[in-house]
Amino acid sequence: MQKFFLYARKSTDVEDKQVLSIDAQLTELRTFAREQGLDVVEEFIEKQSAKIPGRPIFGQMLKRIERGEANGIVSWHPDRLARNSVDGGQIIYFLDTGKLASMKFPSHWFENTPQGKFSLSMAFVQSKYYVDSLSENTKRGLRQKVRMGIFPSQAPLGYINDSRTKTIVVEKKKAKIIRLAFERYAKGNQRLEDISNFLAKNGIVSRGGKRIHKTRATFILSNPFYTGLFNYAGELHEGKHEPIISKKLFDSVQEVMKLRGQPERKAKNEPQPFCGLLSCTECGMMITGEYKVKKQKNGNVHHYTYYHCTKKNKSVKCSQPCIREEELNRQLSSEIQKVSLPRDWAEELEKMARSDFKNSAQSVSASVKEKETKISVISQKLERLLNTYLDQDIEKETYRVEKAKLILQKKSLEEEMTSLSHKHNDWLEPMLIEPASWRKNSAHRRRRCWIPNPEFIGENGRNRVGVASQRPLLVFFKAV
Ligand SMILES: [Zn+2]
Numbered sequence: 001m002q003k004f005f006l007y008a009r010k011s012t013d014v015e016d017k018q019v020l021s022i023d024a025q026l027t028e029l030r031t032f033a034r035e036q037g038l039d040v041v042e043e044f045i046e047k048q049s050a051k052i053p054g055r056p057i058f059g060q061m062l063k064r065i066e067r068g069e070a071n072g073i074v075s076w077h078p079d080r081l082a083r084n085s086v087d088g089g090q091i092i093y094f095l096d097t098g099k100l101a102s103m104k105f106p107s108h109w110f111e112n113t114p115q116g117k118f119s120l121s122m123a124f125v126q127s128k129y130y131v132d133s134l135s136e137n138t139k140r141g142l143r144q145k146v147r148m149g150i151f152p153s154q155a156p157l158g159y160i161n162d163s164r165t166k167t168i169v170v171e172k173k174k175a176k177i178i179r180l181a182f183e184r185y186a187k188g189n190q191r192l193e194d195i196s197n198f199l200a201k202n203g204i205v206s207r208g209g210k211r212i213h214k215t216r217a218t219f220i221l222s223n224p225f226y227t228g229l230f231n232y233a234g235e236l237h238e239g240k241h242e243p244i245i246s247k248k249l250f251d252s253v254q255e256v257m258k259l260r261g262q263p264e265r266k267a268k269n270e271p272q273p274f275c276g277l278l279s280c281t282e283c284g285m286m287i288t289g290e291y292k293v294k295k296q297k298n299g300n301v302h303h304y305t306y307y308h309c310t311k312k313n314k315s316v317k318c319s320q321p322c323i324r325e326e327e328l329n330r331q332l333s334s335e336i337q338k339v340s341l342p343r344d345w346a347e348e349l350e351k352m353a354r355s356d357f358k359n360s361a362q363s364v365s366a367s368v369k370e371k372e373t374k375i376s377v378i379s380q381k382l383e384r385l386l387n388t389y390l391d392q393d394i395e396k397e398t399y400r401v402e403k404a405k406l407i408l409q410k411k412s413l414e415e416e417m418t419s420l421s422h423k424h425n426d427w428l429e430p431m432l433i434e435p436a437s438w439r440k441n442s443a444h445r446r447r448r449c450w451i452p453n454p455e456f457i458g459e460n461g462r463n464r465v466g467v468a469s470q471r472p473l474l475v476f477f478k479a480v
Contacts, residue, residue: 002102003070004038005061006030009046009080025076032106033074041070055087062090065099072102078110078120079127088124092117149240151230156223157204158244168241175244177202178226182245185221186252188259192217221253272305274328280309283318289325350432357428364420371417378410 008025022045033040042064046057058081064070073091075081082088094100095117103110108123110116145152145166155161155168158175162168180202181195190198192214200211227250228243229236272289279286288310294302308322341349382403389399 001039002072004033004040004072004074004102004104005065005070006033006040006043007046007058007061007073007075007081008043009055009058009075025080028106029074029076032104036104038072038074038104040074058087062094065094068099071100072104073100074104077105077107078123079130082124083127083131085128088121088128091124092121095120146232146237149238151225151232151239151241153232156225157220158226159241168239170242170244174204177204178220179244182221182226182249182253186249186256188256191260192221195221218257221257224250226250272307272325274307274332278307280311280318280320282320283309283311283313283316285310285312285318353428353431368417368420371413371420375410375413375417378406378413382406382410 006026006029008022008029010022026043026045030040032038044057044061046055061073065073073081082091091100091103095103095112100112102112103120108120110120142152150166151168158171158178159168160171177199181198184190184198185192185195193211195217196211196214199205199217204212206212206216224231224236225239225241226243226245227247228239228241230239230241231237272291274287275289276286286309287307289305289307292304292306294304296302305325306322307325307328309318309320311318311320385394385399385402385406388394389396394402
């Protein structure tokens with residue numbers, strides 16, 4: 001009695017669209033087996049394509065045939081069994097060696113005779129040829145399209161595939177929205193999420209009806225297709241389709257994306273003005289600042305800056321609470337007040353500094369002028385020296401030596417001039433009560449003070465904060 005294995009394979013290949021579904025195959029095969037009186041001992045169902053060798057179920061089946069568990073196969077058509085040369089060859093080999101005695105197909109006649117084996121091999125070869133030529137035809141067709149400047153795939157948003165002319169055409173309504181999205185983003189003040197929102201508002205959403213993800217927005221905004229080009233197989237091609245944005249707009253969008261795409265360098269916790277300057281008197285660790293935004297339910301937003309001990313000392317358990325910046329400012333100011341100049345003194349000193357500056361400015365400009373004259377004298381001398389040499393009144397060696405001297409002098413004078421004007425501009429600004437550079441930033445009017453040698457600042461029993469010694473004692477603080 002012959003024992004049969006039933007083998008069905010799912011149609012995963014494009015070309016298998018005509019072939020029966022797996023359920024239909026099974027129904028047909030079971031009926032067929034019953035009608036033929038075949039003894040089916042097991043059914044094997046494969047979900048992989050037959051194009052590439054290495055189908056796991058098929059392999060198992062052959063192994064069990066080798067072990068003698070069955071000696072016949074029933075399947076829909078030879079092409080279900082083999083579409084690559086290895087699998088086909090193995091089946092023929094099993095027939096030759098007697099491991100397989102019979103093969104049954106509802107759609108193919110087979111008899112275990114030389115003629116039957118010949119026609120079976122032909123069926124295998126034919127299905128392999130079909131697969132090969134199909135993928136070749138497909139590739140050829142795509143290449144042809146690319147050469148003609150037609151994107152051989154699904155048209156991106158804003159375009160549609162015209163099945164009649166086999167080209168890609170503009171979908172006017174959506175194209176307009178896409179163009180507006182590019183224009184918006186190019187302004188530089190929009191996030192990708194804003195673009196997604198804009199698209200959603202205009203009916204361009206994800207398949208699930210939600211706002212498109214920002215990676216999709218990125219994809220849209222960086223697709224050169226909209227400028228009339230297209231990417232295919234890693235290469236940029238010139239397309240025949242109508243562009244909907246200019247290359248210039250596209251380029252500026254790419255520029256914005258590059259700038260905005262950089263990871264935000266802003267630290268989560270920006271260093272505050274007093275950071276690194278103060279230390280805790282209880283445990284000796286540094287005082288750090290933290291900026292907090294508090295949003296109330298009624299919509300009010302409060303901005304706070306707190307300072308607190310870092311509490312990094314492992315041997316002391318520090319009990320100091322945090323302190324608001326305003327309070328720290330008040331305490332520091334009152335401490336600094338003790339050692340700062342009285343206002344009228346400061347004003348008097350500033351007046352003197354300004355008058356010194358004016359005087360020095362005059363002397364600086366006088367000495368700059370003097371150096372300028374010297375330089376022009378040297379230039380004249382150089383000219384005369386060259387003429388003398390050209391008139392052959394002096395030797396070449398003399399000319400070389402004299403010229404070198406003059407050039408060196410000139411160079412030093414020029415350098416002196418530059419450093420004079422630099423130095424002059426440097427010294428007054430830091431001494432002023434309200435320098436111009438602070439006025440620029442009126443929201444943060446900061447005063448700059450020297451603290452001679454404070455060891456201890458701001459003790460109110462709760463917040464004990466000391467100025468860290470050995471730190472630069474230049475303190476910036478908001479005027480309170
Ligand atoms: Zn502490």
